[in-house]
Amino acid sequence: MRLELRGITKRFGDFTANDSIDLVVEPGQIHAILGENGAGKSTLMNVLYGLYTPEEGEILIDGVPQHFAGPGDAMRAGIGMVHQHFMLVPVFTVTENVVLGQEPMGGPLISTDRARALVRDTASSLGFQIDPDALVGDISVGAQQRVEIVKALSRDARLLILDEPTAVLTPQETDELIEIMRRLAANGTAILFITHKLREIRAVADAITIIRLGRVVGTATPDAPETELASLMVGRSVSLGVDRAPAQPGETILDVAGLVVRDSTGVPVVDDVTLSVARGEILAVAGVQGNGQTELAEAILGLRKPDAGSISFAGRPVADLDVRERLDAGLGYVPEDRSTDGLVGEFSITENLVLDRVGAPPVSRGAALDVGWMRRNATDLVKEFDVRTTSIERAAGTLSGGNQQKVVLARELSRDLSLLVASQPTRGVDVGSIEFLHERIVSERDKGAAVVIVSTELDEVLALGDRIAVMCGGRLVGIVPGGEDRDVLGLMMTGMDPEEARRQASEHRTLLGQADLEAAVEAEAAAAADTGFGWPVGAPQESVAVVVDVDDVPDGPPAADPPDPDPTDVGLPEAGLPEAGLPEPGLPEPGLPEPGDDATSAAHAADAQTNATDEETQR
Numbered sequence: 117m118r119l120e121l122r123g124i125t126k127r128f129g130d131f132t133a134n135d136s137i138d139l140v141v142e143p144g145q146i147h148a149i150l151g152e153n154g155a156g157k158s159t160l161m162n163v164l165y166g167l168y169t170p171e172e173g174e175i176l177i178d179g180v181p182q183h184f185a186g187p188g189d190a191m192r193a194g195i196g197m198v199h200q201h202f203m204l205v206p207v208f209t210v211t212e213n214v215v216l217g218q219e220p221m222g223g224p225l226i227s228t229d230r231a232r233a234l235v236r237d238t239a240s241s242l243g244f245q246i247d248p249d250a251l252v253g254d255i256s257v258g259a260q261q262r263v264e265i266v267k268a269l270s271r272d273a274r275l276l277i278l279d280e281p282t283a284v285l286t287p288q289e290t291d292e293l294i295e296i297m298r299r300l301a302a303n304g305t306a307i308l309f310i311t312h313k314l315r316e317i318r319a320v321a322d323a324i325t326i327i328r329l330g331r332v333v334g335t336a337t338p339d340a341p342e343t344e345l346a347s348l349m350v351g352r353s354v355s356l357g358v359d360r361a362p363a364q365p366g367e368t369i370l371d372v373a374g375l376v377v378r379d380s381t382g383v384p385v386v387d388d389v390t391l392s393v394a395r396g397e398i399l400a401v402a403g404v405q406g407n408g409q410t411e412l413a414e415a416i417l418g419l420r421k422p423d424a425g426s427i428s429f430a431g432r433p434v435a436d437l438d439v440r441e442r443l444d445a446g447l448g449y450v451p452e453d454r455s456t457d458g459l460v461g462e463f464s465i466t467e468n469l470v471l472d473r474v475g476a477p478p479v480s481r482g483a484a485l486d487v488g489w490m491r492r493n494a495t496d497l498v499k500e501f502d503v504r505t506t507s508i509e510r511a512a513g514t515l516s517g518g519n520q521q522k523v524v525l526a527r528e529l530s531r532d533l534s535l536l537v538a539s540q541p542t543r544g545v546d547v548g549s550i551e552f553l554h555e556r557i558v559s560e561r562d563k564g565a566a567v568v569i570v571s572t573e574l575d576e577v578l579a580l581g582d583r584i585a586v587m588c589g590g591r592l593v594g595i596v597p598g599g600e601d602r603d604v605l606g607l608m609m610t611g612m613d614p615e616e617a618r619r620q621a622s623e624h625r626t627l628l629g630q631a632d633l634e635a636a637v638e639a640e641a642a643a644a645a646d647t648g649f650g651w652p653v654g655a656p657q658e659s660v661a662v663v664v665d666v667d668d669v670p671d672g673p674p675a676a677d678p679p680d681p682d683p684t685d686v687g688l689p690e691a692g693l694p695e696a697g698l699p700e701p702g703l704p705e706p707g708l709p710e711p712g713d714d715a716t717s718a719a720h721a722a723d724a725q726t727n728a729t730d731e732e733t734q735r
């Protein structure tokens with residue numbers, strides 16, 4: 117399939133999310149779309165998948181214009197999409213999920229034999245081991261990812277859209293996915309790949325298109341250095357590491373001893389975990405999602421009752437503190453799922469920024485909310501955290517994923533904290549904003565807070581952790597010093613003890629670990645070239661091939677808020693907030709799309725649907 121998008125324009129009200137986007141994806145090409153949060157990537161993919169109807173522009177497949185009234189049309193035209201948040205039904209089996217909506221019939225009944233055969237054939241053509249009869253809720257997230265791919269490809273997708281597909285995978289699983297993408301591409305499947313992980317783009321993409329503020333601002337080739345790609349994306353140079361002084365641990369704030377948390381069936385999901393965190397240090401908890409980290413974080417916050425063991429905060433059992441006391445004592449929490457646990461999607465940004473402070477000054481005056489203070493607070497935080505929005509009164513649920521995450525972090529980091537527990541703090545956030553958020557987290561540490569970061573991102577764990585704890589199957593596999601080798605951490609995430617992981621890692625380097633080596637070699641070569649000293653290994657890699665349409669790149673620092681720099685100047689409805697009390701849940705917010713609006717129905721539809729060459733491999 118050769119895909120061509122011509123002049124795609126998609127607006128939400130007055131806001132243009134995609135502005136005359138042109139894009140060509142050749143058969144068998146892995147085409148990465150790179151762009152900062154809110155750039156319009158998902159919107160473009162949703163247009164291509166038939167979830168949104170563009171106001172202008174054309175989609176051509178093999179030169180023939182297409183008109184998609186919904187995802188069904190896109191699927192029939194050979195387009196498959198693996199959404200960032202899986203759209204699987206947990207209580208259905210793998211087979212039931214794969215054939216959902218296209219069940220093979222044997223007379224009047226669904227033919228389960230044919231359905232199973234379809235799953236088996238598609239899976240084995242991809243080299244996947246999948247049990248067609250397993251319940252999706254019982255299999256790992258990596259396996260769920262494979263089910264999503266099987267589902268898309270069992271419908272004969274010749275163009276596959278992968279929207280941030282590696283967010284929940286181990287480095288080893290990511291390697292596997294990269295191999296699958298290469299195999300699919302070699303067989304002619306075109307792949308549109310969205311990710312914020314520059315390392316992956318460099319490992320797998322054939323072509324890169326960069327989108328900023330809804331417009332294509334340039335293209336690049338995968339040999340462009342990460343720093344170059346990052347600055348193209350956000351329009352300024354970005355530091356990909358965090359500049360931080362060594363930790364100065366003080367008194368112990370958090371003490372977890374022999375903690376056991378069981379699920380509803382009695383199985384321990386946190387199994388005998390003991391750790392402590394002091395003021396002035398960051399403990400990063402690494403692990404594949406679903407290995408007890410969520411439950412550990414929730415237990416620390418007192419949101420989950422331990423079945424055994426103890427948790428104390430500054431010497432006091434957390435269970436003795438009620439929620440208000442926990443907040444007053446300076447506990448801050450960033451939940452891993454921003455949309456269900458971090459925000460109230462229907463509430464405005466202003467309201468979401470004070471969710472955990474209602475009832476106390478300065479948010480409340482007696483029984484009434486201080487709306488003026490709330491607006492000033494929102495205006496300041498939106499600016500400081502670079503939340504890309506047209507108005508502070510906008511419903512948080514209509515922000516792009518990365519911008520929703522910034523709202524949650526802005527709320528938690530704007531309080532005085534003694535202990536910050538942040539799960540996946542930068543999931544879906546672009547590199548420019550990650551730089552800022554990491555700096556903010558380090559500055560909390562330096563101000564004397566104890567920080568626990570739970571992250572599946574090894575880059576993040578390595579960037580922030582003064583010590584790194586790795587969890588697998590609910591158990592603490594080990595605690596190693598910050599700066600541990602990423603391959604060692606990847607292996608520990610599979611349950612291997614640190615010594616064995618170090619031994620095996622030295623024998624086998626992952627593709628992405630290899631990319632680290634390459635980056636180090638490049639950096640050293642460049643440094644050698646700069647200083648005029650010879651570089652013994654040979655010349656640096658080919659020059660960077662980056663094409664940027666300079667006229668199209670907006671001037672100035674990216675922190676300039678698009679499209680309305682000052683949220684207070686964008687026609688905030690005076691009556692947007694009630695003078696006292698939050699709006700009734702369920703009441704529509706001013707400015708929200710009406711049901712039946714294109715955007716709303718598309719969102720509902722989305723809800724409902726719940727090469728490298730041998731030489732490179734060698735290197």
Ligand SMILES: Nc1ncnc2c1ncn2[C@@H]1O[C@H](COP(=O)(O)OP(=O)(O)OP(=O)(O)O)[C@@H](O)[C@H]1O
Pocket residue numbers: 128133151152153154155156157158159160504505514515516517518519544546709715716719
């Ligand atoms: N249904 C909607 N109603 C109103 N505005 C929307 C809607 N969906 C997206 N937008 C806006 O369109 C812009 C582009 O959003 P989109 O989700 O495409 O960004 P993105 O590039 O995928 O960002 P991220 O990397 O954060 O996922 C954002 O400003 C977002 O707030």
